[in-house]
Amino acid sequence: MKSELPITLPVEKVIDEAEGVKSLIFRHKLDAKPGQFLMVWIPRVDLKPFGVSYLEEGSFGITVCKVGPTSEKLCRAKKGDLLGIMGPYGKPFTLEGRRIILVAGGYGAAPLFPLAEEAKKKGITTTFIIGAKSESYLIYRERAKKAGINTIITTDDGSCGRKCFTTDALEDALKAGGIDKVYSCGPEIMLKKVAELCRRHQVKCEVSMHRYMKCGFGVCGSCSVDDQGFPLCKKVVLTGEEALRIKEFGQHSRDASGTKQPFAR
Template sequence: MIKENSHTRTFITDINLPAMPGQFVMIWLPRQAEKPFSLTTTHPFSFTVMTVGPFTKILNTALQSGDRIWYRGPFGRGTYTPVPGKTILVSGGCGCVPLYCLAQTLKSKTSTRVIIGAKTKTELLFVNRFRRLGLKTVITTDDGTAGLKGFTTNALEAILKTEKIACVYGCGPDPMLKTIADLCRAHHVRYQLSLEALMKCGFGICGSCSRKGKLVCLDGPVFTRWPDTL
C-alpha cells in the first residue's frame, strides 16, 4: 500500500490485469458494498482510493497489507485512445488515476503535459508519479498554496490560446470536464473525457449509470463528446 495523501491510498495487488487506459473494476468487500475504481497500473494491478464516504473510508482505514479483496472487470468499452501530436492531460482530484494509467502507455512522453489541480497543496495527487514518467507538469491550486492559483481549466485555456494541441484528455469533477469540453470546442481541439456516474452492475444491465441515454459503464467511461451532445 502507498499513502498518496492524508485520505488517499494506492493498493497494489499480486496479480497482473491487462486493461485499456480508462477501464475500471468493481471492487467488492463482503457485507459492505461494491463500487467502481479505475486502474492505476495494470502490471501489477493496483488501484487508488480517495476517501469520500463509507465504502472508501473502510477501504482506506480497515484494509491491511495481505488482506483479500474481490473485483470484477475490467469494464468499459470507451477507453482513452492515443492521438499523435502535442497532448494535454487535465486531472482534478482522483481523476489522476486513469490519466496516469494512460500516461504509462504513451510513446512520446515529452510531447504530453499534465495539468494537476486540487483545492490546496496537501490534496495534490500523483505529481511525482507523472514527473517520474517524464511528463512536464503544471500544478494549479484553488488557494494558490502550490503552482498557479486558480483552476486547471485556467491553465488549459492559456495553453489552447497559444499552442496547437492535438487532444486533451480529462478526468475529474463534472464542472471541470464540462469546461474542458467547452474550451476544446471553442478552439477546435479533440478531447476525451472520463465521466463518473453511480454504478451498480458495471456492465450495462441495471441502467443506474445512464447519462443522456448512454451507459457510462458500457459506452464509456471515456467519451469523446460531452453528454449534452452525445
C-alpha cells in the first residue's frame, strides 16, 4: 500500500551558494530524476517544495533561497539537523537532442543543474545560461566550472558576465541556430518569454513551473491552474506549448488561501 510520510534525515552538509542561498546535502539514496521535486518538512514549522539540485549516487541536495519564514529557517539548518523528505514528485525533464540550452533565472538553476550533469554524461553539447540581478546572487558558478559545464553568465546590472537578461542570451543562441531543445526554470515572466522565443524559432522546450503547493501529490488543489484546472504538482515540468496553453501562465499564481496573486512585472 503506498503511503506519503516524510523520511527524516540529518543534514550532512551545508553549502553557501550566494547571498541568502544555501544548499543542504543529505546522505540517502534518492530515486529521483532531474526536474523532480521534494516536499521538505521542518518539524512543527511547515512543509515546502524544493527541486532536487544535487543528485549523486547515495546523496542528494536541495537549494534554498531565503524568501519567507520557512526558507529562512531552512537556511539556518546545521549539519545534523533533522528534516523530513517526501517525494520525489512531479515529472522529470525529458532529455533529448544533441545540442541543448539550459536557461536559469536566479535560483531556478537548482533543478537544472542535475540535468546539465546528466546531459554532459551522455555527451550532449550543453550551454547553461545562468542569470541573476547581480553577481552576489549568482549560484553554481564554481560548481559548473568544476563539473566542466559550459556556462554563459548574465546579470541585470552587468556586475558579472554579460549585462543582459537570460532571454537575450537565449535569443542570440537561437538565432545562431542548431539548437535541439531548451530547458528553463526561473521567474515565470522569464519562462513565458523562453517558451515564446522557442515557439518563434520552432525549437522544443520544457519549463519547470512553480505554484503554492501544500501536498505535492495532486490532492489538495492549491496548485490547480486556470483554465484547465489540473494540479500543477503532478507535472511541474511542462513543454513550452503546454505552458503557453495555461491561461494564468505569466499572469498570476495563488496564495495559501487560494487567492490570486498577480506576478510582478
